[in-house]
Amino acid sequence: MSNKPKIVVLGAGYAGMMTTKRLTQKLGPEEADIILVNKHNYHYQSTWLHEVAAGTIDVNKVRMLISDVIDTNRVRLVFDTVQEVKKDEQRVVLENGELEYDYLVFSLGFEKASFGIPGMEENALSIESVDKSRLISEHIEHQFARYSSGEETNDEALNIVVGGSGFTGIEFVGELAEKVPELCRKYDIDRSKVRIINVEAAPSILPGFDEELVAYARKSLEDRGVEFRIGTKIQECREDAFIVGEDNEEIKAGTIVWTGGVQGSSILDKSGFEVFKGKVNVNGDLRVPGYENIFILGDCSWVMDKENDRPYPPTAQLAIQEADTASDNLTALLRGGKLEDFVFDNKGTVASLGGSHAMGTVFSGYKLYGKTARAMKNVIDNRYLFILGGPKLVLKKGKLRPF
Numbered sequence: 001m002s003n004k005p006k007i008v009v010l011g012a013g014y015a016g017m018m019t020t021k022r023l024t025q026k027l028g029p030e031e032a033d034i035i036l037v038n039k040h041n042y043h044y045q046s047t048w049l050h051e052v053a054a055g056t057i058d059v060n061k062v063r064m065l066i067s068d069v070i071d072t073n074r075v076r077l078v079f080d081t082v083q084e085v086k087k088d089e090q091r092v093v094l095e096n097g098e099l100e101y102d103y104l105v106f107s108l109g110f111e112k113a114s115f116g117i118p119g120m121e122e123n124a125l126s127i128e129s130v131d132k133s134r135l136i137s138e139h140i141e142h143q144f145a146r147y148s149s150g151e152e153t154n155d156e157a158l159n160i161v162v163g164g165s166g167f168t169g170i171e172f173v174g175e176l177a178e179k180v181p182e183l184c185r186k187y188d189i190d191r192s193k194v195r196i197i198n199v200e201a202a203p204s205i206l207p208g209f210d211e212e213l214v215a216y217a218r219k220s221l222e223d224r225g226v227e228f229r230i231g232t233k234i235q236e237c238r239e240d241a242f243i244v245g246e247d248n249e250e251i252k253a254g255t256i257v258w259t260g261g262v263q264g265s266s267i268l269d270k271s272g273f274e275v276f277k278g279k280v281n282v283n284g285d286l287r288v289p290g291y292e293n294i295f296i297l298g299d300c301s302w303v304m305d306k307e308n309d310r311p312y313p314p315t316a317q318l319a320i321q322e323a324d325t326a327s328d329n330l331t332a333l334l335r336g337g338k339l340e341d342f343v344f345d346n347k348g349t350v351a352s353l354g355g356s357h358a359m360g361t362v363f364s365g366y367k368l369y370g371k372t373a374r375a376m377k378n379v380i381d382n383r384y385l386f387i388l389g390g391p392k393l394v395l396k397k398g399k400l401r402p403f
Helices: 014-026 046-054 130-149 167-187 211-223 316-335 370-397
Strands: 006-010 033-038 042-044 063-065 075-079 082-086 091-094 097-100 103-106 110-112 160-163 196-200 226-230 234-238 241-244 249-252 255-258 262-264 279-281 291-296 348-352 358-362 366-369
Touching: 006 014, 014 033, 014 103, 014 316, 014 370, 042 046, 046 130, 046 167, 063 370, 103 316, 130 167, 130 255, 160 167, 160 241, 167 196, 167 211, 167 226, 167 348, 211 226, 211 358, 211 366, 262 279, 291 316, 316 370, 348 370, 358 370, 366 370
Parallel strands: 006 033, 006 103, 033 075, 103 291, 160 196, 160 255, 196 226
Antiparallel strands: 042 063, 082 091, 091 097, 110 262, 234 241, 241 249, 348 358, 358 366
């Protein structure tokens, strides 16, 4: 058995994949054994799941075999489900076994957070994984097929109601604005019979975005048939409706999707980590307070923005940058070097709004709209693929058309 230090990475999302990739680049084979644990044998672009959910992209476009981009001569791949981390024993309990570690990178991603809204957990679909996202698009099309065949005669069965106007919710309704007309043509249904309704308790869509960009996004979506119910609290989610507002208004729909919140993996709580609002507050060097050999990254951790005295919002950009710091710090721990604190380099944020529509900021606040923003969104997505797997992966999985 090897006596080299053992680094175990849990989760093959953005943070886990990039940490593993960077470790193979920074460490020699003799310095450490690297093990990557993931439920499936594939990695997927979670920032593309809203497209899978709307049916505007093929599911195979968003995922790739881990073994195609991670050197299996350097990394042992374990495809299993994590049950618990025994922190004090330095063990990971899996569904089908256990792993010991010297250093642990916890990056198991996000789960739906329903914020205690009655019925949301049981009745709403969610954009959480490849399979759950694909289920949404299949469900929507099934509703159209049932209506077209006469099996369903109520127009409300065609309605799609989306809870939450954050990044995912807005990108999703943008894709729906493109997909619904296509489905209407396919099933010979009058477009005016189908409503796309976005419900948000906050006073605006896309909190944190510039007001001009928000206004552009809202107009773009409304012009293509999206209805907004802003400042409207969801009181309950039923099988066929949201109950909203103080007067308990019923918004009926055949498809109900919740995008209003996420939290870190429930394994954090099961493993006894101190969880705050579904995530763990980590130190500046991304380690867990009290555990010098455990890093928590991505959607599972809060990392403080010291300038603004609040956590950085969890994004793919943040997770990828955290991976660089985590891999540097793991290398430093093995070699007796000095650890560094994480510093976020905000390269901007672009939101797709379906088709050729998009908006966002790049290069310290420069605003982009329409086709230019959409092209930049593709550049951002392709850049990650290039970092992960080089030109070959970009050609295979990238978005090479302008929009």
